[in-house]
Amino acid sequence: MVDRDERVERPVLSGLVALVAVALTVGLILGVVALGATRVAGLGGDQRSGSTTAEESMYLPKPVKTGAPSEPLITLVPQPSETSNPAPPEPTKTKRPKKRISLSASQTAVSAMEQIDLTGVYPRGEGAVLQVQRFTDGAWRDFPVTVSVSDETFATYVQTSQPGQNRFRVVDTDSGLTSNEVRVTIG
Structure with a gap:
């Protein structure tokens, strides 16, 4: 027969009880921290229930009839005697x-x-669409470059080996409107 004072060691059961105790302690600590964080962040809300009371609802007074004024409250056209300039601007x-x-x-x-x-x-x-032109032999001639206008601006480039002063401009292919000319010296 086993004496009651004699303890029987059960390591698996002891380990399981210790594991449950640690899990409960950690869970309790994490829960308290999470609750505190939600209150600090304002996520906890009020302690009241979700219903509103009469004091919290919007109040609209009942309409009351007013006496009719003897003169209109708004004057749309000023009287000629009220202004120094009778003609409207x-x-x-x-x-x-x-x-x-x-x-x-x-x-x-x-x-x-x-x-x-x-x-x-x-x-x-x-x-x-703008056509680039160069002034050659006394007349404006199309240069083999076109450019489109976007956001009211345009940009392109040209290359030439024609020595001396070259004059360039652009012309709108639809309306025929021309730009100012620019002069570039090649050489």
Whole structure:
């Protein structure tokens, strides 16, 4: 017979009880920390229930009839005697900017076949196709470069080996509107 005072060791049961005790302690600590964090962050909300009371609802007073005023409260047209200038002011017209093409060249002198950057602004010319032209033999002739207008601006480049001063411009292929000319010396 086994004496009651004699203890029987059961290592698996002891380990299991210790594991449950540690898990409960860690869970309790994590729960308290999470609860504190939600209150600090304002996620916990009020202690009240989700229903509103009469004090918290919006109050709209009942409509009450008022007496009719003897004169109108709003005067839409002033009386001639009330103003020093009986004629209404003339509406002013705002001029829209002229539709003109402004061209500029980044370089004024380059070597033969060096890139010449042409940039410009074309107000209200969105989507227009511009043809680059060069002044040759007393007339403007198409240069083999076109550029499209986007956000009222355009940019392209040309290359030429024609020595001396070259004059360039762009022309709107639809309207025929031309830009100012730019001069670049090649050589």
